[in-house]
């Protein structure tokens with residue numbers, strides 16, 4: 097999908113991959129709507145978007161709240177009309193451990209990674225099903241979505257849920273004749289963002305936020321169903337899906353400390 101002169105929503109764009117993607121897309125004369133909770137950071141990114149030549153709208157809010165997703169979509173429709181591209185990027189991946197988790201910590205992780213996506217997906221589909229032109233919803237998933245990763249059980253489960261939800265949605269849209277709505281999942285490997293810099297989880301073949309943003313743009317352009325990057329971790333992940341379970345377990349646990 098062409099990404100110039102488009103109305104583009106990016107959630108979770110106050111930092112990291114979301115902010116870097118917004119700044120790359122800002123070079124192409126777009127109308128960019130960014131959301132997050134940290135107002136000051138969001139405003140700074142908004143100013144940079146304008147300086148790069150695009151229109152910017154910043155909307156502060158908590159993506160785990162159903163009303164926030166609805167309000168944001170309504171505000172965009174009232175200002176710009178149709179929404180061409182939505183990159184639903186909000187997510188957190190704090191380290192966790194099956195021996196110390198509580199229902200509350202798991203629910204928190206699920207809200208931030210699954211409902212932060214659903215809360216936008218539903219009002220977006222509601223609008224997009226009436227739009228005449230091609231449009232796209234792209235969800236920021238992870239390569240962790242295909243495995244139970246040690247120290248990230250709740251995170252990987254929430255990302256897997258979102259991936260499977262979108263697999264079903266894709267089939268239904270096709271079946272019911274809504275082929276103009278593209279659904280994409282983005283699966284980065286390790287990206288050097290502030291959020292993960294000191295989380296203690298090993299991060300081989302890590303790439304920069306800017307490099308990740310360039311991969312995101314490439315995936316939009318090619319309308320990839322699954323945008324998996326960088327190639328090094330993409331192939332490791334593919335291999336991980338076919339190696340015997342015992343071997344995979346050994347590899348995944350190799351860098352994890354013995355004491356919990």
Ligand SMILES: NC(=O)c1ccc[n+]([C@@H]2O[C@H](COP(=O)([O-])OP(=O)(O)OC[C@H]3O[C@@H](n4cnc5c(N)ncnc54)[C@H](OP(=O)(O)O)[C@@H]3O)[C@@H](O)[C@H]2O)c1
Pocket residue numbers: 107108109110111112113114131132133134135137157158159160185186187188189208212236237238239283284285286287288289290291292
């Ligand atoms: N970094 C990696 O290695 C990696 C790898 C695979 C996938 N990912 C995925 O990439 C996405 C971005 O992560 P990142 O590494 O770039 O981290 P990040 O810099 O912390 O970005 C997360 C963004 O989401 C926003 N956010 C978090 N919780 C929110 C909430 N409840 N309501 C509204 N906004 C919220 C944050 O803004 P506020 O705090 O201002 O609200 C921030 O803008 C996540 O979905 C993550 O799972 C990252």
